[in-house]
Amino acid sequence: MCSISTDKMPTETEEELPPSSPDPSISQEGTFHSQYKVLKTIGKGSHAKVLLAHHQLTGTPVAVKVLRKNKQWFRPAMTEANIMRKINHPNIVSLLQVIENKTRIYLIMELVEGQQLHQYIRESGHIEEDEARQIFEQILSAVSYCHGKGIVHRDLKVDNIMIDKNKKVKVIDFGLSTETQPGQMLNQHCGAYSFGFPERFLGLLYDGMKNDMWTIGVVLYYMVVGKLPFDSVIIQELQKQVVAGVYPAPCGVSEELENLLSQLLTVNPMYRPTASEVMKHAWFKEHGKGFTVRCEELLPLRPDPEILGAMKCMGFQASVIKYSLIKRKYNEEMATYCFL
Numbered sequence: 155m156c157s158i159s160t161d162k163m164p165t166e167t168e169e170e171l172p173p174s175s176p177d178p179s180i181s182q183e184g185t186f187h188s189q190y191k192v193l194k195t196i197g198k199g200s201h202a203k204v205l206l207a208h209h210q211l212t213g214t215p216v217a218v219k220v221l222r223k224n225k226q227w228f229r230p231a232m233t234e235a236n237i238m239r240k241i242n243h244p245n246i247v248s249l250l251q252v253i254e255n256k257t258r259i260y261l262i263m264e265l266v267e268g269q270q271l272h273q274y275i276r277e278s279g280h281i282e283e284d285e286a287r288q289i290f291e292q293i294l295s296a297v298s299y300c301h302g303k304g305i306v307h308r309d310l311k312v313d314n315i316m317i318d319k320n321k322k323v324k325v326i327d328f329g330l331s332t333e334t335q336p337g338q339m340l341n342q343h344c345g346a347y348s349f350g351f352p353e354r355f356l357g358l359l360y361d362g363m364k365n366d367m368w369t370i371g372v373v374l375y376y377m378v379v380g381k382l383p384f385d386s387v388i389i390q391e392l393q394k395q396v397v398a399g400v401y402p403a404p405c406g407v408s409e410e411l412e413n414l415l416s417q418l419l420t421v422n423p424m425y426r427p428t429a430s431e432v433m434k435h436a437w438f439k440e441h442g443k444g445f446t447v448r449c450e451e452l453l454p455l456r457p458d459p460e461i462l463g464a465m466k467c468m469g470f471q472a473s474v475i476k477y478s479l480i481k482r483k484y485n486e487e488m489a490t491y492c493f494l
Contacts, residue, residue, distance in 0.1 A: 186253045186260045189486060190218065202329060206265070211468055214493040216250070219261040235259050237305055237331050239484060245296040247316075247326045251489035262489055266326065268318030271373070275312065280380030283407055285321070287437065290374050292323035297366055298429035300331075306362030307331050309345045310369040312376055334362045345369065347392060348382050352421045355393040364423040367432070371418025378411065379404050383419065397421065410437040461494045 190207040196217070197204035205218040221234065238249040238261060251262035268274075271289070275281060281289065293315060300307060307314075309330040316324040330344045339359035343350075351368035353360035375383045383401035386392040395401070399421035404412060414437045420426045427435075457479060462472050470487055478487040 185255070186218075189253075190216070190262070192218075199329070209489070209493055211490060212493040215265045217247075217263045217265045219263065221259040221261065223257055223259060232259070233332060234328050235261060237328055237333065238263075239482070240303060241300070241305070241328075243296055243299045245292045245323050245325060246299070247324050249484060250492050251486065252484045266316045266318075266324045268316050268322075268324075270313050271315040271317050271323075271377070272312035274317050275377060275380060281377045283378060283411060286374065286377045286411075288321055289317065289323055289377065290370075291438070293325065293370055293373065294429060294432060296323070296325045297370060298433065301363050301366070301429050304333050304335060305331055306334055306340075306366055308362060308365060310366055310373060311346050311349045312373055313346075315373070332362065338362075340365075347389065348372075348385060350384075350392075350396060351423075352397050352399070353423060355396050361423055363428065364426045367418055367426050367429065368423075371415060374418065375401070375404065375415055378407055408437070410435070413437075457491065461491055464494055465490060 189210055191210055193206045193208065193215075195203055196206045202219055202221050205220060206215065207218050208215045219234075235252055235254075239252070241249070247266055248264045249261060250264060251260075253260040253262065293310075297307070297310070305328075307325070307328060307330070309327060310325070314325065314327045316326055318324075332340070332342075334340065338361075340362050341359050343354045343357075343360075345354075345365075349369045349372045351360070351365050353365070372383060379402075381402075384392055384395040386395060399419060401419065404415065414432070414435050417425075417427050417435075418432070457476055462475060465475055465487070466472060468490070470490065475487045475491060477483075478485050479491060482488070
């Protein structure tokens, strides 16, 4: 499975580009079922469901998020699709294709191997500090990347983080994400209560990036302790715990980790660190070479001739394939190239 670079490939001449036509990422009715065979439903929410399917031409298994375009959910559906088009990071699930009709948007995404971080922690009880650092570094890399693009996730929890057998992490489910400007305050409170931040329970406007930093603090605590720092099933009691910022001290962890947790779980968002500040924390520096910045996965600057040849045999046009990759169209040509 490949990820697509935001870097443009060499520009084609006008003669090589296909004639102007409607956006190929906006497909007609029935197109989804002609390209993909649905195997089963693997997830369901209030306004979306996730299907396991395979690509008819290549047999590649994929995850398909189906978003309904009714009046209530039209804007969130479009927001998620537009945000996923802008993201390309090795620790974030990759979008490969967008198919849209009058009633639904189909987000064709890579099928992430492994299990939810929540399941992984439950099986082991808790995660030792060195392993937690390895996992958290990847989560932080994904969050820092999103924040650098003005994107906040707003639902970072152990259920939305996948981990495979090689400890490779993928952040999933950008259904509550939004784009924000520096200093912009948000008013829509969302996400799981147990990962809720103080501003939410106080009914205050909030900085989306500081929201994400609080929630990954809860994730980190849960990894090394095996329990949530704020875990009352009674909402009023949970609210008191979060607003007070009082949680059981984690046992058997280093002073550096204890300090990092206290910074992330700081009640006053003004004193909560940014992702870039956390990357410089002593917890990373004191163990090895410090935080490792991961590069984006890139497509070759020029499309692979063998893949182009194989796609031509399937009936695709080379000029349309190249154009789709250059412009990141998230259409059938771009998805098929990635599958191959």
